[in-house]
Amino acid sequence: MHVFICQNCGHIEFSSAPHRCPVCGFQKNQFKQNDNVFEESAASSPEGGVKHVPVVKVVADCKLIPEENCIDILVRVGETLHPMEDKHFITFLDLYVDDKYVSRLLLSPDMYPGAVFHLKTPGSKVAVVEQCNLHGHWINEASL
Ligand SMILES: [Fe+2]
Numbered sequence: 001m002h003v004f005i006c007q008n009c010g011h012i013e014f015s016s017a018p019h020r021c022p023v024c025g026f027q028k029n030q031f032k033q034n035d036n037v038f039e040e041s042a043a044s045s046p047e048g049g050v051k052h053v054p055v056v057k058v059v060a061d062c063k064l065i066p067e068e069n070c071i072d073i074l075v076r077v078g079e080t081l082h083p084m085e086d087k088h089f090i091t092f093l094d095l096y097v098d099d100k101y102v103s104r105l106l107l108s109p110d111m112y113p114g115a116v117f118h119l120k121t122p123g124s125k126v127a128v129v130e131q132c133n134l135h136g137h138w139i140n141e142a143s144l
Helices: 037-044
Strands: 004-008 012-014 030-032 053-060 071-077 091-095 101-104 115-118 125-132 137-143
Touching: 004 037, 004 053, 012 091, 037 137, 053 125, 053 137, 071 091, 091 115
Parallel strands: none
Antiparallel strands: 004 012, 004 030, 053 071, 071 115, 091 101, 091 125, 125 137
């Protein structure tokens, strides 16, 4: 899988770089290809996987929007909760359906590293990319 990273906001696109970054609007030439970005994060923090790999859970019955076919995507980082401190925190969670970007949640040290996405678009799998300000990008997937 080809991986293209926005040098301005850290957003990742798969397969090809977009005309403009869907998160920050930067142009295609601001994307840098690095197909090994997730392996590099794992290699730079070998014991860090348990704190960085997003735990992604799909819940079919949404309690907030029960009148529609809303699917809840629950995310936490990670199996052992990642710290959220001024010097070390998770900066965002990006959600993808079938490798296509859907939404970003920005995080700050005032929040826990978790989210619920209320998904409308159907698909066969979701992926979540998180960025740690010190330890880079990490990804995990779940079937829909
Ligand atoms: Fe970290």
